[in-house]
Structures are given as C-alpha cells and as structure tokens.
Amino acid sequence: MTVATELRVWVAMGRRQEAAILPPELLARLAAWATPAGSPADADVVVTGWGTSLVLDEETLAAAPRLRALVHTGGSVRTIVTPAVWERGLAVSSAADVNADPVAEFACAQITLAAKRALGASAGYRAGRWPAFGAREGADGRTVGIVGASRIGRRVLARLRASEAGYRILLYDPYICAADAERLGAASVDIHTLCATSSIVTLHAPELPETRQLLNAERLALLPDGATVVNTARGALIDTAALVRECAAGRLDAFLDVTDPEPLPVGHPLLSLPNVFLTPHIAGCQGGEVRRLGAFAVDEVGRLARGEPLVGTVRREEWARMA
Template identity: 55%
Template sequence: MTARPDLPTAVCVMDPAMADHVLPEELRTRLSAVVRLVPGPKSPATQATFPDALAEAEILISGWGCPRLTADVLAGAPRLRAVMHAAGSVRPLVSDAMWERGIVVSSAADANAGPVIAYTLALITLAARRTLTMAAGYGGEWKDFASRPGADGSTVGIVGASRIGRGVLAGLRRSDAGYRLLLSDPYVTDEEARRLGAERVGLAELCRRSAVVSVHAPLLPETTGLLDAGMLGLIPDGGVLVNTARGAVVDTEALTRECVSGRLEAYLDVTEPEPLPPGHPLLSLPNVLVTPHIAGAQGREVRRLGEYAAAEIERWVAGEPLLGAVTREALPHLA
C-alpha cells in the first residue's frame, strides 16, 4: 500500500533490533492509513545522526535506543509536532526545548505497567512466604505449617502511589491472602489512600510495620537513596524488600549488609549500579533474587507498546485527546 503524500510523516527511531517487534508489519499497515511512515535508521541512532532521520518528521515514534531530543536535535526537525514514545519513561528523551516548541508528548507507560504489576505481584507472593529462605533450608527439619512465615495476614507496605504502585495495590486487594496494606506517598491524602484500600503512613512507620516493603517510587533527587540504612534497619527481622522500580531508590550498600547478615530477603529486578558488577554479594546470596530488569514488557509483550503508540497516533491525527499525554508539570514526578 502506498501512503498518500498529504498524510503527516511519521519516523520510527528506536533500537533497530526492537523496531520490528514493537511495530510489526500489521501495525505498520494499520498506521499507513493515517500517516506516511518513513523507516528509521537501520543502525542505532546517535546524537550526530539523529537530526538527519527527523528532517521531514511531523511525528516521531520513539522507543528504547532513541537519543535525547535536545535543542540541537530539534533544530534539525523543523516540522516535528508530536512524539509518541512506544516504551515507558520519557524522562531520558525529553528536554526543555520540546516544551518550548510546543511538541506534544505521549508515553506507552500504561501498556508497560501491566507486565510490571503482574511481575511484582508474583514477587510479593513469593516474598510474603519468605520463599528464598524456605527454599535454602529445604531438606532440613520441616516446621509445621502453622509456624511457617506464610502470607496470610502479612502487612505489605507500598512505597509510592505511582501508576504501578496503584496497580499493585489493586491486585493485592483482589487477592484472598488477607494482606494489610500500607502506603507511603507525600502526594496522597488519607482519603485517597483509603480509596486505594490502604492506610497512609510515613515511610518510617511503613518500614517498621511491614513484613514486605515493595518499592514503586520514581527516581528523583528526593527519592535517591530513600530506602537507606536507617529505613532498612526499621524493617522487622525476616522482612523482605521488593524493588521493580529504580535501583537507586535503595541504598545498595545498606541493603547488601542487611542481606549478608541474613536479616532481610530481597527480590530485585533493578539495582544500582545496573548491572551489578561480577562477584557482587547480592548475586550469590541464597536470600536474594536478582533478575535483569525483566519486569516490563518482554518478548511478544513489547507489541503492546507499539499498539498503544499506534492508537495514540490515530487519536492525534483525528484531533482527539491522548490517553498517554505527558505534560511538563507532571514529568518531574514520573518514573
């Protein structure tokens, strides 16, 4: 199918190894009804080569591997009016120059949230049962079921009422495990927390009362190292930390000390640094599970991101509101 020349031009710029998975042929065909889709670079774009790809673009379909949209880049993209990000966070991509140009930004973070929520709920289920510790002791003397550290009645503390944090709360409410839910977030009121099925508390109280602490705060200057030695030390003996947000929200050295002592378990999909260097204690401890940032869309799931971006493009061309719109005011508080 030949696209009509009067349609707006859209350029896809992301890691070429991902592009065909995010935007398979059937999605490209769907988009050809509303845009003239121009292939992006066949090799990873750089700040030097990026402007060439955007010279004609009115819409940028971005994703993992797309360079930052600096003022210099935008100078070579005089027609660019919208950026549809077929991935989660747009913070590494967006610059002040975009807002000054009035460029519309949309993120497929909602589409990426589903897999992260499901993954986190699975980890919390394992964490509430202290699965790693129980598995490490398998083959020794078995305790009766009543004395095992099971999930019934466990208190789970959610740090951050982000998109994913709220989804995790909803999933925990729907479970029949009898969780008591705590929430720490400075931007949430007591009433809003109650609507989410949780009790709003300060971070220190959340740590003191929670058997499982699950991190869902965005990485901001004020959240870097938020779970430091003092906060981790408040979590009761046998407690568990789950982190599928950003590694730097947790003090890695402090967490390592707690896990080496055997006092805490940890289930980490993100770390600081990422990846951890070879031989790091967290990689070999029996009470720690480290996975390589796989909670988000993986494999065939990444098509969801392309579908979301395609639908946003269709809405934008039709003059309809965008579901994933990102504003300058909201950006500092997003993951």
Template identity: 50%
Template sequence: MHAAGTVKRLIDPVVFERGIVVTSAAQANALPVAEYTMAALFLGAKQTFRRSRAYTGGGFPPGGGPGLLGSTVGIIGASRVGRLVLERLHHLDVNVLLADPYVNMDEANALGAVLTDVDDLCARSDLISLHAPALPETHHLIDARRLALMPPGAVLINTARGSLVDTEALVEACTAGRITALLDVTDPEPLPTGHPLLTLDNVFLTPHLAGAEGREVQRLGEFATAEIARFLRGDPLQGQIHLDHLARIA
C-alpha cells in the same frame, strides 16, 4: 509517541515550549511490572526462594514463611505501577500502607491504603514494594536507618530503580539475615561478579525483566496506535506527559 516506557532521558523541555504533544506507553509497560510485583509478594511472603535453595541442598528447610494473608504491605510510590499493585491488593485480605508525598489522605483511602510516611511504613510493614522514581530526593531512600526499622523477616521488593536502595546497607541487612530482598533492579546494574547479593540465600535477583518482554511487547504497540488514533480524533490521551511531569517521573 514513545511506544515504550519513560521519556525522561529522551525529551528536552524545549519540546513542550514548541507546543509538541508528548505521550508514551508507560501505562501499558506498567502492567507486567505490577504482575511481577504481585508474584514477588506471594512468593516472598512464603520465603520461597530461601527455602528453595535450602531444599535443593537436601531435605526440607526448617520453618516456613507466614504467607500473605493478614500481612501488612507497604507501597512506596503511587506511580502507574504502584497504583496497579494497589488495585490488585484491594482484593486480598491484607493491610495496605502507602507513602507518597504527592498523595493526600482522601486519595490514599480511595486507593484502598492508609497514608503514612516512609519511616512508619518501614516499621510496620511485613512486605515493602518500591515504586518511586529515581530522583535526587529518592536516592538511597531505603538506607541503613530505614532497613533497621523493618521488622525481622520483612521482605523488600524493588522493581523501580536500583538507586532507591543503599546497596551496601542492604548487603549488611541481608547478610545478618534480618530481611529478604527480591530485586529486579540493583545499583550498580548489573552487579559485578562476586558481589555478595549474588550469593546470599535470602536475596533473589532478576535482570531488570519485570517490564514488557516477548508477547507482552504487543501491548505497547497496541497502546501506541490507539493513542495516535485518540489524538487524531481529538479524544483525551491516556499517556500524555506534561512538562511538570519530567521532574518526578521514573
């Protein structure tokens, strides 16, 4: 029982061959990440961080953000976090797109989203939130071409893994003022001193803090002890990891 998030770099496949049951508290850790993402969506839709910086420079900045109402939100990855975000978006007046190769149309509809591919999602979304794992096939998933597909004023949120985004391409897009980026993860992490993303008004950075911190860590311990109790009773586990999960979990 791993009383935290991913087990990807901790578990060798031989563990499963020996018949050892593996489970983690990744589901509990997903909740604060989803909450962070929702906050980022609301604040990003109002262009809060760019306008705040302009305001502290003196006076009210011209132009406002469109807000979240009626917007199109694109979710890339129906992961644990992605599904929690989709669940929360279901209660808002927004249009939701989903891109995930492991989800079919019926599953997407049940999640309250329209299934599409990444290119179409980028082209149609006002706000895009990344919830995919770091895999060879997701490296630089958001590259210069896909950044160019995003409509002017689009907001990109990344609470997943920094390697999902081509950093150099993102710098170019943000420097040009085409999009806004809210990043809890970067590539590299941390960014070196003087990196352009650290100074741009339309980029808001946090130091990989979306996951459980402070009082939130209690949830991880509670999940772990409850999971052990389920195992001892012979009940279904809520965080069990299977061998075939290793290749595609974060």
C-alpha cells in the same frame, strides 16, 4: 479507512527494538495513518523506544519545524524530552500505562512469594529440611508497605486490596494526602513508620535526587527481622551496600528486578546470597509482549491523524517526576 498521507512519521529506536516493537503487521497498520519521514526534520510525529539517542532539545526542534508530537513506546520520556518541548507546544505521549500492568503483576507475584517466605523455604528444602505444619507461612494478615502511588504502585495496591489474603496496606507518597490514600485502600504513613511496621516493602517511586537511597541504612534497619524488600522500580532507591549487609546477616530477604549498579558486576555479593532473588530488569514488557507497546504507538498515531485526543498524554508536571 482513509490514509493520512499528510502525516509523516519518523521511528527512532534501536534496530532490534524496532523489529520487535513494530513487526510487519503493525507497520502495515501504521501505514494506514502515515507515511515514513526521511528524518526528524520533515516528520510530524516521532515514535521513539528503547535504544533511541534522540533528545528533543532546542537545536533539534529548530531543525524540525513540522514536528508536533512525540509518541514513546517505553515508559519514561525524561531522557528524550526537554523544557523546549513544552515551550514549543508539542504533544507528548508515553506507553507507560501499557508497560505498568506486567510490572504490577510481577511485583505482586514477588509479594506473594515474600509473604510465604518462599526464599527461606526453598533454601531449607535444598538443605533437606521439610517444614512442619506450624512452620509454614502464609500471606494472611501480612502488612505490605507500598512506596509510591505511581501508576504501577496503584495497580499493585488494587491487586493486593482485591486479594483474599487480607493484606494490611500502608502507603508512603508525599504527593498523596491521607484521604486519597484511604480511597485507594491504604493507610498513609511516613517512610519511617512504613519501614518499621511492614513485613514487606515494595518500591514504586521514580528515581529523583530526593528518592536516591530512599531506603538507606537507617530505614533498612527499621524493618522487622524477617522482612522482605521488593524492588521493581529503580535500583538507586536502595543503598545497595546497606542492603547487602542486612541480607548477608540473614535479617532481611530481597526480590530485586533492578539494582545499583545495573547490571551487577561478576562476583557481587548479592549474586550469591540465598535469600536474595535477582532478575535482570524483566518485570516490564518482554519478548512478544513488547508488541503491545507498538500497538499503542500505532493507535496513538491514528488518533493524531483523526484529530482525537491522545490516551497516553504526558504533562509537564508529570514529566518532572517521571522515573
């Protein structure tokens, strides 16, 4: 393997994140393709990740004449990239696909639990109630409404479609036509129809001005009694106060990996509701899993060094709709 000494890389992320994402064995692989840059000003490639404060605006790019690519070890690059990046012609790559698989697995696990009404069954068991045969619920025939045909939403859809539980799948995404939804294995519906007819609603849309509180009080009220909301996307997609009211009344259940605000303050009502399952934004790569993100970045730098196309390319039109 030829060392590409002309390619210089600057790593910009938090120290603890860098140590986990790029452990020694991955740094050794990276050294086969590039040498460390002293700063972004003399780098050909910037590798970013969680904890970075880097913003590639006009001023930063003007001070980095060699820079030709950004490789991000997280998902969204919205806080790093500006229009100046596209005007300069930089290549942009994101590990969003790598991070999408664990999120989809996590969401599907919660959908399975929701279909079996696991939260209510657990609460009843702790209270001394053992369900009779006829009171036990399963997944068969459940209608799942997927909000957002994102890379994660599509993975969730594919997993549900492959399940033997016989889920009926609805999809709301304003960028997907009915024919495309059908090819994905879902029926395209508007958001009101999705809410009114789904026993489980799972969110996979980005946080944009038009998606904030997409599930507002009116739409949450449309959900059938006993329905479940699953959110592994962004907390701001739900009207938190309205969700609290619905869950506190016992009408809806919720599995929330993200909240608004995040983290929730001590004493927040969501923290004490027995029909709300909360996790601290853990659906994506965690612990040793984050090495997958580092391996992706190293492979992308190798592709740049060899003059090959990047596999995680982010295009300008995609960037505008990223989470």
